[in-house]
Amino acid sequence: MRALLVANPAATTTNRRVRDVMVGALASTLKVDLAETTRRGHAREFGVQATTDGYDLVVALGGDGTVNEVVNGMLDGGPGPHVPTLAVVPGGSTNVFSRALGRSRDPVEAVGEILESWRAGRVRRVSxxxxxxxxxxxxxxxxxxxxxxxxxxxxxxxxxxxxxxxxxxxxxxxxxxxxxxxxxxxxxxxxxxxxxxxxxxxxxxxxxxxxxxxxxxxxxxxxxxxxxxxxxxxxxxxxxxxxxxxxxxxxxxxxxxxxxxxxxxxxxxxxxxxxxxxxxxxxxxxxxxxxxxxxxxxxxxxxxxxxxxxxxxxxxxxx
Structure with a gap:
């Protein structure tokens, strides 16, 4: 299974050490590629890439703005079975979407929860x-x-x-x-x-x-x-x-x-x-x-x- 971790280096509550820990944890279960954003709109491009290249999972690390961009890229061609599954790791100052999904506020703990759910096949379809x-x-x-x-x-x-x-x-x-x-x-x-x-x-x-x-x-x-x-x-x-x-x-x-x-x-x-x-x-x-x-x-x-x-x-x- 292939995963793309889209990370915003400017996210409020994370740093490179935390990102390295996350990549290592995800790599225990998935083949992980890391994509770091450098400008506004960059996460959207990575979302498009994830769908086009057939990734199984996209992990968005950042605030709600990063999540929004990733989702807009993933759904650029509309919903369907070709679209990867999304996981969200909180990295911003509010993280509304991540909290709505029940994720821990701690990014490292959230990655552990995501891996546990992924291994158990716990996926939900949201509007x-x-x-x-x-x-x-x-x-x-x-x-x-x-x-x-x-x-x-x-x-x-x-x-x-x-x-x-x-x-x-x-x-x-x-x-x-x-x-x-x-x-x-x-x-x-x-x-x-x-x-x-x-x-x-x-x-x-x-x-x-x-x-x-x-x-x-x-x-x-x-x-x-x-x-x-x-x-x-x-x-x-x-x-x-x-x-x-x-x-x-x-x-x-x-x-x-x-x-x-x-x-x-x-x-x-x-x-x-x-x-x-x-x-x-x-x-x-x-x-x-x-x-x-x-x-x-x-x-x-x-x-x-x-x-x-x-x-x-x-x-x-x-x-």
Whole structure:
């Protein structure tokens, strides 16, 4: 059996010694090739290579952005039996997808769990989502779709992610405190919160206007603040369609209450201006002015519309 280990050397919680230990452990069971990324988009190229060259297993070592790129490469030609199985080793600051699969937060322990499951044949098929955008430059044309493994977002959350990425490019480390500071500052200064520009359309229902935040989830929780889950869509899962959590104009105190409820032991965010859907096959977002958007925690620029779809049984992953 052949495995391709796609590693991001810049991942937050790993180093070369850890990668060497992982390669040695994987080599006890598999014929392992190591591919290290050097730029954004490189992991996608390795994902394409893995499918084209007929690898049996792809192990993604990095954060959720690395996983997203690998999956988009593996599924470049669409799902099917020709696509390798995916395993994920946490190497980023949040690792939402890895945690959703039940992996240990420790990368070395996670490799041991993956090998145990691989030897026992524990593989599960999960659903994913796709997103196509209409950009400000070409508002009448949908871009080719991209895959996402756990979330897509437009509005406030994408604004926060964009600002975090700007600070990381200047050398700041991604931490829970940085997310809290950036999120608070973005919320208090956002023009879009005061004049929400997003419209959400679900087939068979009346459109909802005036949204400043729209989160589309394929798994629960949506994200982590350190070790604390943030769970606005607690019923989302790999076995159902897409879940949506959206907010209309909201004051500071109400937003704090929403966050408190999303972080509680039994999360259930409700109230005025809160809109939730469960198990959707597709939905569309439209904006009266360009909005930032993100997939799996990576900022992808601005769009004036998004089209999101659920794809059942899209990918085999090591359970």
């Amino acid at each position: 994913l989502g796709t997103a196509a955008a209409r950009t400000p430059d070409e508002p009448d044309r949908w871009t080719p779709h991209r895959w996402f493994v756990f979330t897509a977002g437009m509005g406030f959350d994408a604004d926060v992610i964009a600002r975090i990425e700007e600070q990381r490019a200047r050398g700041r480390r991604s931490t829970g405190a940085l997310y809290v500071q950036t999120g608070t500052r973005t919320f208090l200064t956002s023009r879009d919160r005061r004049h929400p520009p997003i419209r959400l359309e679900v087939p068979g229902e009346a459109p909802v206007d005036g949204l400043f935040l729209c989160l589309v989830s394929n798994v629960s929780p949506w994200t982590y603040l350190g070790s604390r889950p943030i769970d606005p869509s607690p019923h989302a899962s790999f076995e159902t369609g897409l879940d949506v959590f959206a907010l209309q104009r909201t004051g500071s105190l109400r937003m704090i209450d929403h966050l408190r409820r999303a972080m509680s032991a039994q999360p259930d965010v409700r109230g005025r201006g809160v809109h939730r859907w469960h198990d959707l096959p597709d939905l569309t977002l439209a904006c009266s002015r360009p909005q930032r958007w993100e997939l799996d925690g990576d900022h992808l620029g601005e769009a004036v519309g998004l089209r999101l779809r659920h794809v059942a049984a899209a990918l085999d992953v090591v359970a």
